[in-house]
Amino acid sequence: MGNLYYEGMRVIHNGDRDLLTGTVRVLLLTDATSPSFDATHSYITQVLGDAGNTEAATASYTGQGATGRLTLASKSVLETGALVEFKAAKASWTALDGFTVAAAVVFFFDTDDTDSEAISMHDFTDKAANGSDFDVRWSDIDGVGQVFTITNS
Numbered sequence: 001m002g003n004l005y006y007e008g009m010r011v012i013h014n015g016d017r018d019l020l021t022g023t024v025r026v027l028l029l030t031d032a033t034s035p036s037f038d039a040t041h042s043y044i045t046q047v048l049g050d051a052g053n054t055e056a057a058t059a060s061y062t063g064q065g066a067t068g069r070l071t072l073a074s075k076s077v078l079e080t081g082a083l084v085e086f087k088a089a090k091a092s093w094t095a096l097d098g099f100t101v102a103a104a105v106v107f108f109f110d111t112d113d114t115d116s117e118a119i120s121m122h123d124f125t126d127k128a129a130n131g132s133d134f135d136v137r138w139s140d141i142d143g144v145g146q147v148f149t150i151t152n153s
Contacts, residue, residue, distance in 0.1 A: 007042035008119035023109040035103040044113040058098035096129035
């Protein structure tokens, strides 16, 4: 499970954004420096403004999806009492090459990075993009997996 950004949680809680009907995307960060998580960052411009957060920029990345950023599919939300669980299908890039993946950032896409709220950062063991397909699986379950869980206590 990822680290959650305050603004992403606020817009979900207030009903300003809907995980099912909104455009939820994921981008990849490289290991150029260690990814840096700051829960107070609201928008993707702030996340990418941290010195530790470098988005992949190779042609194998930017040529896929929306300049490399993939839209999450098969989204579902399960609410049980105070627990909210967001699930989505794995994110899959084809034949990534030329960088090492260090983390993924999930966000609500709007018109550009200045108004696209960050939702979560998923830091994982660095993996070299060596021309093979690259998947971010949200859990150990094939198909649709848990992206994050929120408990309202």
